[in-house]
Amino acid sequence: MGDTMPNLKVFYISGNKFHGAIPVSFPNASNLRYFEVAENYFVGKVPVNVGKLKHLVNFNLEANFLDGNGPLEDLAFIPSLANCSNLQIFSITRNRLEGKLPNAIGNFSSQLTYLGMGENGLLGTIPMGIKNLIGLIALMLGNNLLSGGIPSEIGDLKNLQGLGLNYNGFVGEIPSTLFNLTSLTFLYLEHNNFDGNIPSNVGNFWNLNELYLSHNKFNGTITQQVFALPSLSMVLALSDNSFIGPLSPDVGKLKTLSVLDISKNKLLGKIPESLGDCLTIQYLDLHANHLEGKIPHSLISLRNIRYLDLSNNKLCGEIPKGFQKLLSLKHLNLSFNDLEGEVPTVGVFTKANSISLLGNKKLCGGIPELKLPPCPMKTRKHRKHLKLLEEIFICVSIALVLASFLAFLTLYLRKGKERESTKLFKVEKLSKVSYSDLHRATGGFHEKNLIGSGSFGSVYKGRFEQGGEQIIAIKVLDLLKSGASKSFLAECKVLKNIRHRNLVPILTCCSSIDFVGNAFKALVYEFMENGDLDMWLHTHSNIDARTNVLSVLQRLNIAIDVASALHYLHNDCEPMVIHCDLKPSNILLDKLAAHVGDFGISRLYSRTIEDSFEDQPSTFGLKGSIGYVPPEYGTGAKASALGDVYSYGILLLEMFTAKRPTDDLFNNENTSLYEYVEMALPEQVMKIVDPFLLACLENSHGIAQDVELDNHSNLVKIEESTMHSFFLSIFKIGLSCASISPTNRLHMKDVTGELEKIKKAFFV
Known part of the structure; x- marks a missing residue:
C-alpha cells in the first residue's frame, strides 16, 4: 500500500x-x-x-x-x-x-x-x-x-x-x-x-453535564455542592455506594436534570418535597435505601417522568392520586414499603406489568390483575358526608359554568368573531444534550446516518435513549460556512416560542465543543419518517413506481398544511415570523401531516406601530433559494409576509406539475414556471399536470400506499372534466400567490380557505 x-x-x-x-x-x-x-x-x-x-x-x-x-x-x-x-x-x-x-x-x-x-x-x-x-x-x-x-x-x-x-x-x-x-x-x-467522601470542591465542575460515580465504595453524606452544579443537566448517578444521612433539600436545585439515581445506599429520613422542583427528570431511582415518611405530593409535578422506583424503603401513607395523571410514566415500582389505602386505576396503574406493589400489605383495590384485596366499604355516615360534599360541588360547578358562559358571551359581543384558535402540537421535550450524546446517537455522525444537507449544515438520523428509545433528526451546523452561527441563533429564536401542528417540532439544541476542541452547534428535531416533499416530487424512476407517488389528496392536504403553518407564522405570532426560504426540501412529512421546517434565515417582525421603518431588518442580499425568492427582494425590498406568499405560490405550482422553478425547461430568459402554467390555462391544463400523478389517478383513484396523510376521502368523480376543474382551481391559486406584484397576491388566510373549499367540493 x-x-x-x-x-x-x-x-x-x-x-x-x-x-x-x-x-x-x-x-x-x-x-x-x-x-x-x-x-x-x-x-x-x-x-x-x-x-x-x-x-x-x-x-x-x-x-x-x-x-x-x-x-x-x-x-x-x-x-x-x-x-x-x-x-x-x-x-x-x-x-x-x-x-x-x-x-x-x-x-x-x-x-x-x-x-x-x-x-x-x-x-x-x-x-x-x-x-x-x-x-x-x-x-x-x-x-x-x-x-x-x-x-x-x-x-x-x-x-x-x-x-x-x-x-x-x-x-x-x-x-x-x-x-x-x-x-x-x-x-x-x-x-x-x-x-x-465526595469533596466539597466538586463544585468546581461548573460545566459538568454528566457525573457517574455508581458502583464504588464512596461514603459519608452527599455534599450539597453536587446538587448546586449549574450545568448538571443529563445524569447524576450515585447508586451502589455507602452514602448515609438524609437526602438534602438542595436536590431541588437540579432543575434541568434528566436522570437521578441514588439507589442502593444508606440514605435516611424523608424524601424532600423540593424533589418536585426537578421538572425535567425522566428517570428517578431511590430504591434500596432507608427512606421513610410519606411519598411527597410534590412528585406529581414531574410531568416528564418515565421511570420511578421508590421500592425497598420504609415509606408509609397512601399512593399520591396525582401519579395516575403522569402521562409519561411507564414504570412505577413502590414494592416493599408500608403503603396503605386504595390503589388508583388510571394512567400507569392500568397495566400490571408497568407497576410493582409487592410487599405493601395494607394496599387494596386497583385493577384485578394486581390481586389485591377489595377496599372496605365506607360507613353510612361517611357516605352521607360524601353525598353532601357532592351536592355542594355540583352547585358550585353549575355556578362556575354559568359565570364562565356569561364572561364568554360578554367577550364575544365586545370583540366579535374570535380568531380561529391554532391547534398546538404537543412536543415532549428532551433535556439538554451534550456533544457526546449526539455523537453516540448517530454512531459518531456516521455517513450511513446522514439523511440530508441544508444551506448551513447536515442532518443526521439518530437514536436517543432516555427512558425509552426515540428516533431523532439532528441538524449539525457547518460553522465554517458564513452565516451558520447566525442561522443557529435565528432558528433557536424563532422556534423557542412557536408551536403549531404543521411546524417541525424542535426537541432541544446543543451548543458545545466536540472531541477535538472545535465549536459544535446542533438542533434536535422529531424525526419525520417520510422525508421531505422534494424527495416525493422529484425522485420517481418510472411511471410503474406508482406506490411512491403522492396522490392528489395527499398533495392537497400538504398544501393546506403548509398554508396553515404560514397563516400561523404571519398572523398568530408576536413578533410575526417571515420564513424567507419556503421550498419542497423544507417541507417534512410524517404519517399524519406536513411540517414546515428550516428557519435558518427567517425574520421576526413586530406589528406595533411604534416600530420605525429603520428598525426593521433589511433583506437586501437575502439568501433564499433561487426560484422561490420573490422578485421584489432582488431590488432591496424588505422581507414580508407577501414574500412568503410568493414562495408558496411557486411551491404549489411545483407540487402539481413536478417541475422545479429551476428546471432546464425554463432556461430561456422569457420563460418561467409561472409563465409555463399561465400559458396552459385554461384549455391545456391537463398537459402540465405531473404525468405520474395522472397515471395514479387512472389506476387507483390517486391514493399512494407509502404515506398516510389523511386519505380517507376519494374524488367524487374521476372523469377528465372533473379533474380538469380541480387542477384549474389549484393552478389559479398558485398563480395568484406568485403574482409579480405583491399587492395582487392572496393572504395565507384566504389561501387556506380557498383550498379547504376545493377539498370539500371534490372530495367526500
Missing part, C-alpha cells in the same frame, strides 16, 4: 466489512495524515513501525478485532507513535488488545486532543507522564483491567472536557487535583473501587 501510494494523505474506510490484517507496508506512505479504519473486521497486530508516519494527525482503529500475539506484542506499536509530532486523535477503543498500559503514551504529541483506549484488556496504572498531554480534550480508558489510583498529575490537563475511567479496578480517593479540571462536561468513574 505505502509503496504504491507515496503521496497518499487520507485513508478512510471506516464502517465497512474489511477483514484480515492491517498491511505492514502502510507506514511507508510517508505523507499519510489521516488513517481511519474503524468499525471493520481487522485482526492481528498493528505494525510496529507506524511511527514512520511523522505527519500523522488522526490514527483511528476503533471497533475491530485487533489482538496481536499476546500481551508483549499487542501494544508494541505505541512507543513509535511518539515520533508523530502532529498526532491529534488516537483511538484503539473496542478491540482485543492486552498488556500493560505503556508509559510511552506520556510521550505522545502535546497536540493530542483525543486518546481512546477503552474496551480492551489493558492492565497496570495510568502513567504519571499523562501530564504531558496538555492538549487533551477527551481521555477514554473505560472497560479495561486498570488498577491503582488516579494520579494527581491528571489535574494538569486543564483542557480536558471528558474523562472516562469507568469499569476498571481503580482504588483510593479522588485526588483533589482532579477538581482543577473546570472544563469537564462528563466524568465517568462508575464500577471501580473508589472510596472516601
Whole structure:
C-alpha cells in the first residue's frame, strides 16, 4: 500500500466489512495524515513501525478485532507513535488488545486532543507522564483491567472536557487535583473501587453535564455542592455506594436534570418535597435505601417522568392520586414499603406489568390483575358526608359554568368573531444534550446516518435513549460556512416560542465543543419518517413506481398544511415570523401531516406601530433559494409576509406539475414556471399536470400506499372534466400567490380557505 501510494494523505474506510490484517507496508506512505479504519473486521497486530508516519494527525482503529500475539506484542506499536509530532486523535477503543498500559503514551504529541483506549484488556496504572498531554480534550480508558489510583498529575490537563475511567479496578480517593479540571462536561468513574467522601470542591465542575460515580465504595453524606452544579443537566448517578444521612433539600436545585439515581445506599429520613422542583427528570431511582415518611405530593409535578422506583424503603401513607395523571410514566415500582389505602386505576396503574406493589400489605383495590384485596366499604355516615360534599360541588360547578358562559358571551359581543384558535402540537421535550450524546446517537455522525444537507449544515438520523428509545433528526451546523452561527441563533429564536401542528417540532439544541476542541452547534428535531416533499416530487424512476407517488389528496392536504403553518407564522405570532426560504426540501412529512421546517434565515417582525421603518431588518442580499425568492427582494425590498406568499405560490405550482422553478425547461430568459402554467390555462391544463400523478389517478383513484396523510376521502368523480376543474382551481391559486406584484397576491388566510373549499367540493 505505502509503496504504491507515496503521496497518499487520507485513508478512510471506516464502517465497512474489511477483514484480515492491517498491511505492514502502510507506514511507508510517508505523507499519510489521516488513517481511519474503524468499525471493520481487522485482526492481528498493528505494525510496529507506524511511527514512520511523522505527519500523522488522526490514527483511528476503533471497533475491530485487533489482538496481536499476546500481551508483549499487542501494544508494541505505541512507543513509535511518539515520533508523530502532529498526532491529534488516537483511538484503539473496542478491540482485543492486552498488556500493560505503556508509559510511552506520556510521550505522545502535546497536540493530542483525543486518546481512546477503552474496551480492551489493558492492565497496570495510568502513567504519571499523562501530564504531558496538555492538549487533551477527551481521555477514554473505560472497560479495561486498570488498577491503582488516579494520579494527581491528571489535574494538569486543564483542557480536558471528558474523562472516562469507568469499569476498571481503580482504588483510593479522588485526588483533589482532579477538581482543577473546570472544563469537564462528563466524568465517568462508575464500577471501580473508589472510596472516601465526595469533596466539597466538586463544585468546581461548573460545566459538568454528566457525573457517574455508581458502583464504588464512596461514603459519608452527599455534599450539597453536587446538587448546586449549574450545568448538571443529563445524569447524576450515585447508586451502589455507602452514602448515609438524609437526602438534602438542595436536590431541588437540579432543575434541568434528566436522570437521578441514588439507589442502593444508606440514605435516611424523608424524601424532600423540593424533589418536585426537578421538572425535567425522566428517570428517578431511590430504591434500596432507608427512606421513610410519606411519598411527597410534590412528585406529581414531574410531568416528564418515565421511570420511578421508590421500592425497598420504609415509606408509609397512601399512593399520591396525582401519579395516575403522569402521562409519561411507564414504570412505577413502590414494592416493599408500608403503603396503605386504595390503589388508583388510571394512567400507569392500568397495566400490571408497568407497576410493582409487592410487599405493601395494607394496599387494596386497583385493577384485578394486581390481586389485591377489595377496599372496605365506607360507613353510612361517611357516605352521607360524601353525598353532601357532592351536592355542594355540583352547585358550585353549575355556578362556575354559568359565570364562565356569561364572561364568554360578554367577550364575544365586545370583540366579535374570535380568531380561529391554532391547534398546538404537543412536543415532549428532551433535556439538554451534550456533544457526546449526539455523537453516540448517530454512531459518531456516521455517513450511513446522514439523511440530508441544508444551506448551513447536515442532518443526521439518530437514536436517543432516555427512558425509552426515540428516533431523532439532528441538524449539525457547518460553522465554517458564513452565516451558520447566525442561522443557529435565528432558528433557536424563532422556534423557542412557536408551536403549531404543521411546524417541525424542535426537541432541544446543543451548543458545545466536540472531541477535538472545535465549536459544535446542533438542533434536535422529531424525526419525520417520510422525508421531505422534494424527495416525493422529484425522485420517481418510472411511471410503474406508482406506490411512491403522492396522490392528489395527499398533495392537497400538504398544501393546506403548509398554508396553515404560514397563516400561523404571519398572523398568530408576536413578533410575526417571515420564513424567507419556503421550498419542497423544507417541507417534512410524517404519517399524519406536513411540517414546515428550516428557519435558518427567517425574520421576526413586530406589528406595533411604534416600530420605525429603520428598525426593521433589511433583506437586501437575502439568501433564499433561487426560484422561490420573490422578485421584489432582488431590488432591496424588505422581507414580508407577501414574500412568503410568493414562495408558496411557486411551491404549489411545483407540487402539481413536478417541475422545479429551476428546471432546464425554463432556461430561456422569457420563460418561467409561472409563465409555463399561465400559458396552459385554461384549455391545456391537463398537459402540465405531473404525468405520474395522472397515471395514479387512472389506476387507483390517486391514493399512494407509502404515506398516510389523511386519505380517507376519494374524488367524487374521476372523469377528465372533473379533474380538469380541480387542477384549474389549484393552478389559479398558485398563480395568484406568485403574482409579480405583491399587492395582487392572496393572504395565507384566504389561501387556506380557498383550498379547504376545493377539498370539500371534490372530495367526500
